[in-house]
Amino acid sequence: VTVASFLKKQSYATACSGKWHLGLGWSLKNGRTAAWPDRAKTEPHNGGWDIDFALDIRQQDQFAVIYEEKYLDDKKIGEGDILAAQFVNQGKVFNAIRHTDGNYYSPKGYSMRKAFLRSPVDFFRISSKYNPNRKHPVLKTSRPHRGVDYAAARGTPIKASGDGKVIWRATKGGYGRTIIIQHAGIYTTLYAHMSKYNSKVKKGTRVKQGQVIGYIGTSGLSTGPHLHYEFRANGVHKNPLKVKFPNVQPLNKQQMKDFKPAANSVLAQLESYKLGTPLAAN
Ligand SMILES: [Zn+2]
The missing domain is CATH 2.70.70.10 (Glucose Permease (Domain IIA))
Incomplete structure (x- = not known):
């Protein structure tokens, strides 16, 4: 009788535009689009993302994620969730962190989700x-x-x-x-x-x-x-491409008490991966 040991390991991936569609397709295929705010422009007043991945991507844009890989008895059996993502779009840095509720938030607790998708179909x-x-x-x-x-x-x-x-x-x-x-x-x-x-x-x-x-x-x-x-x-x-969408409720003070330390830790992890000297994952 063998006892299967189930493990989650952290992994890191990065891409820049040009290869971007590959990266995005990959995350789409693995059902992890939830990591990505659904399309549109930046909202400076609240720090949330509003980026349209079909329309707003530029040369030099960069993308990095920490995600989980699932292992069973040392054998990789699949991808898990994206824990944190960073997107440098037209020179601006955007971070998104997964909260225990399964949703993604900016470091200040604003939801990555908008009340509406910018584009309701994957189009040519x-x-x-x-x-x-x-x-x-x-x-x-x-x-x-x-x-x-x-x-x-x-x-x-x-x-x-x-x-x-x-x-x-x-x-x-x-x-x-x-x-x-x-x-x-x-x-x-x-x-x-x-x-x-x-x-x-x-x-x-x-x-x-x-x-x-x-x-x-x-x-x-x-x-x-x-x-x-x-x-x-x-x-x-x-105009569906220009209208300003209402936001989803941000995390409240109580929720921020749990979220903030976890967010700081995973963002430090992301930075360390970027520098090529990953911190020990826990
Ligand atoms: Zn028409």
């Missing part, structure tokens, strides 16, 4: 931007484009950009197969031209951020497979 390219004065590609008349078009392969999953309740799931004129989600407070989001819906998502269903609601298609008035995505606040269209 943005085929049409938000533009109140656009000529419609099919109708050839002046028609405002009140959303963003993300070109992606037919069948690519479309995710709910935030927690909410489905208030529309049906064909809607030129939008084709469409879902509208009502979010907390003043926000709604719309997803159009789907090939099909997630069969578990119906009108009235409560959805979580990141949950698959449907799949890329070209239903309705559309020239090729893409997601047409709209974001509204108080019924008024906003």
Whole structure:
């Protein structure tokens, strides 16, 4: 009889842009995207990340993580969680640390998660931007484009950009197969031209951020497979790529008592890896 010994070891990885997509793909594949704030720009007032990994990455940007590797009887059986991550984006340093609640926070306790995803689909390219004065590609008349078009392969999953309740799931004129989600407070989001819906998502269903609601298609008035995505606040269209998202609650004073020493320790660890002289992991 052998007693399997299960162990978690720390490991360190680093990358710079150029190889970036490889690194990101790797973390996506291992289901660790939670380590990464979901897309957008920096929010200087609270120190949280708001970086769009598809849009804001520049040459010279750097990326480092401490993550766990799982071992069983000295044999590596998989990757664990990212414990801390550092991203140097356009010269600015951003740190994210995993808390015991499984979420990631800046050293000051601000959540890495935003109430909304900047882009609700993994896309090839943005085929049409938000533009109140656009000529419609099919109708050839002046028609405002009140959303963003993300070109992606037919069948690519479309995710709910935030927690909410489905208030529309049906064909809607030129939008084709469409879902509208009502979010907390003043926000709604719309997803159009789907090939099909997630069969578990119906009108009235409560959805979580990141949950698959449907799949890329070209239903309705559309020239090729893409997601047409709209974001509204108080019924008024906003540019989904520019709108400032509300933040998730930061850690409170009591939670910071546990978080701060752990965060300082793992960040010191990260710095020591970067210098090539890792501290003993505990
Ligand atoms: Zn569109």
